[in-house]
Amino acid sequence: MTPTSLDYYGIEELLTSDERAARDRARRFVEEEVMREIVPHHRAGKFPEHLTGRMGSLGFYAPYLKEHGCAGLSYTAYGLIMQELERADSGLRSLASVQGALTIQAIHSFGSPEQHTRWLPGLVSGEQVGCFALTEHRHGSDPGGMETRARRDGDQYVLNGSKCWIGNASIADVKVVWAKDDEGRVGGFIVEKDAPGFRTQDIEGKFSLRMSRTSECWFENCRIPAENRLPQASGLSAPLSCLAQARAGIAWGVIGAAIDCYETALAYAKAREQFGRPIAGFQLVQEKLVWMVQEITKAQLLALRLTRMMEADAVTPAQISLAKRNNAWMALECARKARDILGAAGISDRYPVIRHLMNLETVYTYEGTHDIHTLAIGRDITGLDAFGG
């Protein structure tokens, strides 16, 4: 196990023994089973699929839930698990977010008891793969404008439309698809593998989150049983509430990527000599390292306070936005500074920094772009909506 991990303000003391144990379990998994897979899979642009079930068996999907095999841990333990996964690669953490905080969360929050029994155990164990299809080709930041429709036809729904940038859609057994019903209300519909009228294609040529499968999907008179509608999901607030859970995981997760960048840059700067001395001895290099320690420490305190508020059921969506916005930005800036400190070596995948940097460009954008969170917080503090429309 890695002995060092940046903890400048003694966050460790604020964690329970269960939370530390969950984090250590995730860290051990990453070091013993994941790290050797990353560079070859990243180069190939593929996810090591055998890890999906393994992560389920370790209880990494929606671990803050209690039923249906979920681990029943605190939100802070969930965050720490996401941190360790993202220390390895944002694609690994993204899988856990899509499977847990989005797909499992949606069915858990809005599904009937029969739907829980039918789909949650397989998703929680990782035997089944899930996806969460909200974004469309013409509607990203503005999901309320979605054009996908679910028309009721007897004991079936008929879906028409398309989705884009959907994690794992092409292999998902259980797809939570958001579409407008006959009344124009957003609802959640489960589309199972091989549903007639469903077509999908993976997006090629990604330079970010290469270890993640991301797909486009089309629904052309795609028929699903009416009982596959999530009965409690009514309106856009349903998918947005799932995104809030995932964003809290991101606020913690990106700290892992930032720490990996910082620790790589520190070790490199101490070893690399120029002008007859280690570059870590130059003031300009130290300023970058200090900035990273300062911002990672602030991000850790922010993330910890966020999940403590979630545990007390006393958090607002805007507070979650603030943590996602700050921490994703912070991690991206750490990756940029670390890449700079490594000089030319920083662009090679011999070091993890350039991979984190490319990955974090996605994290900065998905689950609400940086600027969309700015508008959400701006609306919260001023009472004025600057979204337009």
Ligand SMILES: Cc1cc2nc3c(=O)[nH]c(=O)nc-3n(C[C@H](O)[C@H](O)[C@H](O)COP(=O)(O)OP(=O)(O)OC[C@H]3O[C@@H](n4cnc5c(N)ncnc54)[C@H](O)[C@@H]3O)c2cc1C
């Ligand atoms: C690798 C990857 C995986 C993803 N996985 C999923 C998934 O599993 N499921 C899913 O549903 N989606 C997923 N997404 C989609 C993601 O959530 C969207 O990309 C994101 O919401 C932004 O939408 P967009 O890309 O269409 O950008 P746009 O909405 O077109 O935004 C483009 C730019 O315009 C800015 N902008 C937009 N509106 C405003 C405004 N009112 N004021 C100021 N600026 C504005 C944005 O901030 C951004 O800078 C994924 C994306 C990626 C890259």
